[in-house]
Amino acid sequence: MSARETILAGIMANQPLSQKLPVVRVNEMIQYEDLVSQFKIILEAIGGACLEVKDHEELDTILQELIKEKQVVLNAINPSQTLVRQLQTDSLESLASIDMAIINGSLAVAESGAVWVSEEQMILRILPFITEQLVLVVDRKNMVSNMGQAYQQIDFSEIGFGAFIAGPSKTADIEQSLVIGAHGPKKSMVILVG
Amino acid sequence: MSSQANFTHAEAAEQFIADEPRTDWHDDTLWFVREKRDKAAHSLPEWEQLRQWASDIKYHGLSNMHQLLVDFEKNAIANGIQVHWAVDGKEHNEIIYKIIQDNQVQRIVKSKSMLTEECHLNEFLTEKGVEIVDTDLGERIVQFRKETPSHIVLPAIHLKKQDVSETFHEHLGTEKGNNDPQYLTEAARGHLRDKFIASELAITGVNFAVAETGGFVVCTNEGNADMGAHAAKIHIACMGFEKIIPKAEHLGVFLRLLARSATGQPITTYSSHFSKPRAGQQMHIVIVDNGRSRQLGRESFRNSLKCIRCAACFNTCPVYRRSGGHSYHTAVAGPIGSILNPNLDMQANKDLPFASTLCGSCSNVCPVKINIHEQLYLWRQEITKEGMAAKGKTFAMWGMSEVLAxxxxxxxxxxxxxxxxxxxxxxxxxxxxxxxxxxxxxxxxxxxxxxxxxxxxxx
Known part of the structure; x- marks a missing residue:
């Protein structure tokens, strides 16, 4: 017998009588009246930053400001934008030199400070992880209270890769002392538009 | 796979507590993590309901495991993932070694996977002359020191910053006596970035595998699993079969519980959902049994397979906090390890169910409501029935039962x-x-x- 058959036969022989799947009632999960302020509180508590802008014009102004004095910026929102110095290649060595990546997120979750980013939005899967600083841009109307609601909005049939990203990368592996900037971004900001 | 320990939990614990200030630090630090967990749990009015849902979803999964695995495999293959099955740790290691050989790769990075620890993958590959670089900071520290993780979430919690500083001075050439965690982490970041960029193959664990989508989720705070998986041209994800959950929507229950129970965070920094390999990449999944199907058949102990490896039971356990993870001489220590490991090898792990006060705190914090302390008690009975209990204990119990009768x-x-x-x-x-x-x-x-x-x- 192959390993597959051995394992599946062992499981078939040993698994208990089927028990029904519970119905997860998302409407019983926590709801926040003020999604933006809850999101901000949590994101700041986990080392991230949050900005609100009223429209795309103001977003452009803010982004101009943010990329000042940055050597290499990858703008995944509008790759043709002239103000951005583009990478010559997408070799890992050159990706590792990115100072800032600006990426769209499709969903912001108030309870956790997390933003859902799909593969299409990242352009390159490694981009939100390898960049020194990460800016995620989310439409303000795409906010939900909790992770239960978030999963109702994600269609996995279309997705090769996607991630919830909550704040900058961090570790506390040395004596439980929190250090921001483990392997991924040292700074992480979410801009809510609208 | 049996552990090679030639000491019992009690003997190792005696060594651990010989250093009183360090024991106190260990105890207090883990209790602090437990308190953070409480705060996070109390922030959600539906916490108890979430635990119940999680427990019931997992039981449904155990009772439909055969079908869920078949579905998962079918969907994963349709997504372009290669699926492998391993009866035990040895087969798991051999599958990985074969992929390494077939592709003639040398530079390998690995993010945290307790399964690969359980299977002793690092030792196996080292013997074959293959170097593997652990990329989780805590795991890299213990790897440099030729130790094993002492905690499944906080692998280097048994060490102080002076220890890390000495280790990094020796291996990374950091300044002698510089104990600043920021400085030391920065040094590891630079060292491991080079490894990521050069890596050809990345091994990760799996937190949840979703039958409905054929995809899987990996959670980290550091971003090391993603740096490895997205840089290398081959990604191998290793999972015990019990990581299966039925649907993606159930992640909305488990991801709400996992990080809150583990460290008190609302969610890990990265919850990465892998469904398909990226263009030009090979993606493999190794599904491992290694005694799990046997445990599934043990009515008293099958619920231990619900575990999502948050380590809340470690942090709350008065025995774990005061004896350290290495005293348990197994890849998964703590209360949950003490009910999982006797299934892997009862003789080698017969001491573990006795490493508990049976206070029940572990069961109270478990996010999937495993009756850990009751199972510890039941394992003691199994072990005594098999004639494996320590002689002194059997004699004392006999005396006690005579007196009490x-x-x-x-x-x-x-x-x-x-x-x-x-x-x-x-x-x-x-x-x-x-x-x-x-x-x-x-x-x-x-x-x-x-x-x-x-x-x-x-x-």
Whole structure:
């Protein structure tokens, strides 16, 4: 017998009588009246930053400001934008030199400070992880209270890769002392538009 | 796979607590993590409901495991993922080695996977002359030191920053005596970035595998799993089969519980959902049994397979906090490890179910409501039935049951005990009495409760 058959036969022989799947009632999960302020509180508590802008014009102004004095910026929102110095290649060595990546997120979750980013939005899967600083841009109307609601909005049939990203990368592996900037971004900001 | 330990939990714990300030630090630090977990749990009014849902979804999964695995495999293959099956740790290691050989790769990075620890993958590959770089900071520290993780979430929690500083000075050339965690982490970041960029193959664990989508989720705070998986041209994800959940929507329950239970965070920094390999990449999943199907058949112990590896039971356990992870001589320590490991090898791990006070705190914090302390108690009975309990314990239990079965002997024994503690304290306050180690013996009361009750009843 192959390993597959051995394992599946062992499981078939040993698994208990089927028990029904519970119905997860998302409407019983926590709801926040003020999604933006809850999101901000949590994101700041986990080392991230949050900005609100009223429209795309103001977003452009803010982004101009943010990329000042940055050597290499990858703008995944509008790759043709002239103000951005583009990478010559997408070799890992050159990706590792990115100072800032600006990426769209499709969903912001108030309870956790997390933003859902799909593969299409990242352009390159490694981009939100390898960049020194990460800016995620989310439409303000795409906010939900909790992770239960978030999963109702994600269609996995279309997705090769996607991630919830909550704040900058961090570790506390040395004596439980929190250090921001483990392997991924040292700074992480979410801009809510609208 | 059996552990090679030639010491018992109690013997190793005795060594651990010999350093009192360090023991206190370990105890306090883990209790602090437990308190953060409480705060996070209390922030959600539906917390108890979430635990119940999680527990019930997992039980549904255990009771439909065959179908869920078949579905998962079908969907994963349709997504372009290569699926492998391993009966035990040896097969798991051989599958990985074969992929390494077939692709002729040399530079390999690995993010945290307790399964690969359970299978002793690192030792196996080292013997074959293959170097593997652990990329989780805590795991890299213990790897440099030729140790194993002492905690499944906080692998280097047994070390102080001076230890890390010395290790990094030796291996990374950091400044001698510079103990600043920021500085040390920065040094590891630079060192591991080079490894990521050069890596050809990345191994990760799996937190959840979704039958409905054929995809899987990996959670980290550091971002090391993603740096490895997205940089290398081959990604191998390793999972015990019990990581399966039915649907993606159930992640909305489990991801709400996992990080809150583990460290008190609302969610890990990265919750990465892998469904398909990226263009030009190979993606493999290795599904491992290694005794799990046997545990599934043990009615008293099958619920242990619900575990999502948050380590909340470690952090709350008064025995774990004061004995350290290495005392458990297994890849998964703590209360959950003490009910998983006797299934892997009862003889080698017969001491573990006794490394508990049975206080029940582990069961109270478990996000999937595993009755851990009850299972510890049940394992003790199994082990004693198999004639594997420590000799002294069996003899003491026999004596105890004789005394307790005969009220007159019980009263006599009580009287003798009180008299001895009062008049001949050296008989109990010596090294022959395990209860005297690290403890003061209590003062003996003048009379038993029974005598007191009889006297006062008459008044």
């Amino acid at each position: 005969h009220p007159a002997i019980y009263r006599m024994a009580g009287k003798m005990g009180r008299w001895v503690v009062k008049h001949l304290p050296f008989l109990t306050n010596n090294g022959m009495n395990p209860w005297f180690k690290q403890r003061e013996m209590p003062e003996a009361p003048k009379e038993s409760f029974r005598d007191w009750y009889l006297n006062n009843k008459q008044k």
